[in-house]
Amino acid sequence: MAGRTVLIAGGAGGMGLATGLRLAADDERIVLADLPGAKLDEAVSKIAATGANAIGLRLDVRSVAACRGVVDQAREWGGGLDILVNAAGVWLEGAASEVREEQWDLVLDVNLKGAFFLISAAIPHLSAAQGVIINIASDAGIVGNSGAAVYCASKGGLVLLTKALALELAPHGIRVNAVCPGDTATPMIEYQARTYGGDDPDGYKRRLLGHYPQGERARFIGVEEIASFIHYLCQPGAAPITGAALSIDFGISAGY
Template identity: 45%
Template sequence: MSHSVVLVTGAAGGVGSAVRARFEEGGWQVVGVDVREGPGVDIIADLRTAAACHQAVREAISLHGRLDGVVLAAGLWTEGPTSDTSEEEFDLVFDVNVKGSYFVLSAALPELAKTSGFVTALSSDAGIQGNAGAAVYSASKGAISNLVRAVAREVAPQGIRVNAVCPGDIDTPMLAGQAANFGGGNPEQYLADLLSAYPQGERARFVQPAEVAGLIWFLAQKEAEAITGANLSIDFGLSAGI
């Protein structure tokens, strides 16, 4: 009996590794792709070129002979005044967050058509609302949020479903790095300021990677067949006021 196979980009990251664990728990074969070596990474690839994206998909198919799903979890954060954005910073964020996701998705569609598979991309609350001081990141995640809508309508006749999950801040090493890099020397206060925007007040906490992985797992199931072209928030209501 053939096992279902999912390709996960950003597999070395907090969300990517949680997604791998959840799908393996569910009996799926997982092919992890990342730019760096690490636990759960099967293919080393810098997905900032279309050629690298297509090669990663080919390698994933060669490992297990099929592809039933793709989770696009690779991404990076930046912030700062829009007037200070360099072209190099802009290109890096869009190459990782948008171009890599687009061309992995593009390369995978012919295989997913054979299995009536799914694609779930990691967008953000910043993909459905504007985050002041993070224009480049917000623009990149906005592109992902609308990409899934467009592609979902295009490939629906082939039985492929395409969605995005839109988390708030996730308790991962990436968030810790974000606080260290952009916290002005006070990462604890930076994180506290993020939490202060949540409607839970003193009960506020960050989303856990396993919670995001659980939502992505649900979207892969038969019970979610009616869900496509959706951006599903998982942010404690952070973006509910827009």
């Protein structure tokens, strides 16, 4: 088990970094790929502080060439590629009648296009390793969210991409699964609250939690909980699980 090479796109974000830290505890070699800057440097430092081998690579997932390049760099650094986690994501909400073309392009490029071309580039290496692909989708990839049509389109596409690739890649020994979290305590939630919450960002977050069946007990999911779920899916004991869209959302996608 020890010593696998893990590439995490969006690795400086909340779920990406938490996943890196969880897998680093198993002595895996961790490649965090994200936009360059202090955030990426700090994320790599946190993983390196655990004693794990870690490296940060610059990546703009909107670029096909950059996706292909970062897969090659990760493979060269790690001596192979065993696990790919697609954790990059952006949020957009608002009336569909007001969506601009550049907003559509940004959300689809980051949430769907980038994941596809990272997977495409990684297939030969993951085949050699009998590897694992984890796509972080969303409850919004399973059920519709009013006022978030573009985001739903991107994450719904990612869920069906996962299922199609699981079938295509099963003969190569590659497992592909989508993890579909509900609202999670990440910087993205804080961005949503600041951007769309007007003068009451805390009220925005309370309204999100108001949709959950737990009522007053509702809370945001912890990134460590997501990371533990992903960690399990990367283990040999999860071998039968492929092509699944796995909810971790306190039941919000179960129905009303």
